[in-house]
Amino acid sequence: MSNLSVKLFGKTLDNPIIPASGTFGFGYEFNEYYDISILGSICLKGTTLEERYGNPLPRIAECPAGMLNAIGLQNPGVDKVISTELKKLKKVYPKKVIANVGGTLVEDYVETVKRFSTASSVLAIELNISCPNVKSGGMAFGTSAKSAEELTKAVVAVSTKPIIVKLSPNVTDISEIAKAVEGAGASAVSLINTLVGLRLDLKTGKPILSMNTGGYSGKGVFPVALRMVYQTYKAVKIPIIGMGGISTAEDILEMFYAGASAVMIGTENLINPYICKEIIESLPSVMEQHGISSLQSIKGKAHL
């Protein structure tokens, strides 16, 4: 019998499969499609202190092996997320979830994290310092080790939950940023967020997206994400949540070999709403095929 369970922040997850922020809404709507209680955890839609509409349309452009998005953190604001969305989710998903926090100023992040700290169903809080689609804040925090460190410190100081820092691939050396946030007290890092990309309209010659550029994600980024997880594993001791283009159970094995302790599945949810369920179901037989009895035992195998 294959053992899918993994440990994160001292808690045991039934399996390492977590839908990534921004690709699963606040979770409960997917319960119309399948019983979401099978998921290891759920990462919530990026949340800010105040309600945000996000960017003008179009926000989506197709790419080979993936897509560009420039949503711009549309969300109802942290108070509504806690009072409404989390309550709805709790009814269909009894396990703990990961909140995802974005912002423009350090104070926004601090205040939002404070409020999520009071929510009993929140296991950990992921800091989005890597969103390429907001005018200020977002990725600006995540592309310099110094600002990433400062923000992490400020947030860790007020949080009663473990802090996961979501890293941007749009940097020269991702492991430098990982080390900086580890030093600042982060409990884990998650990577990668999207890669900044561009598509142009063939008729007009102008950008398709209203924000011009957007974040590229999907199957095409998997090798880049895997390399960055591999590289970061050598640099830090805190757990890594691997993500970027995962679409099969085999991809998950590769992520664990590279050093991931859990994984998030993003864009593939938008293409096949049943993907997390399908992967959870196929993972045991894929592990068996490769003679793997537990996922924990293969973590970091690529480095041995």
Added chain:
Amino acid sequence: MRLENLKIAKNECLNESVFEMEFFGVTEPLEAGQFVNVGLNGFSLRRPFGVADYSRAYKSLTIIYRVQGKGTEFMSTLKAGNYAEVLTGLGNGFNYSGVKKPLLIGGGMGTAPIYYLAKKINESGIKPTVLLGFRSLKEAFYLEQFKKISNLVIATDDGSAGFKGNVLECIQTKNLAYDKYFACGPEIMLKNLAKFDGNGEISLEARMGCGFGACMGCSIKTKGGFGRVCKEGPVFKAEEVIFNE
């Protein structure tokens, strides 16, 4: 919503660039105004299309599409007998219960979902008035089918058929009477209709990521807050939508 592997029964050219595709094997009923999201081999994202016709007896679904880019170009090469993975039953349909004198308005490709709506209303015992707007007669399609189930009025920008002008000018000039209207078409048409009369339902179009509410790629502003075209829509009350200026 269901993910269905549907067999293509027919893929025929209706005019220069507009095709009609029929699928077999639909297991769940589809409402007028709902849409489906068609998966294409080699393309990352599905392509959303309004339901142009559905038959419970034959488990069949019809969509109408215009060849516009690489995806629809590829679609036009698919043959009867090929299969496609389709997410069906997406979004909310038109609410026509209780209407006595409906006016159905289709502009360009927005004509497609209006056909299924006209059919449903006609089946309910009311022969609806259908107003179709095209740039030119050569872009029109399904006119014979519409004549069988509705009182058909046509408007063309170039005057090549019916009223010369847009659908709103046609409503005003001909003084078309109705208790509620239902429309699908270009944003400018829907915006002008909504400004003219808020008591109607309009079906919007948007570039979508997922088509089922997960990515927020197609959110618009409404008086009640955000509205995802794919989830709260694609049909909205005309008075609720806040259009871009």
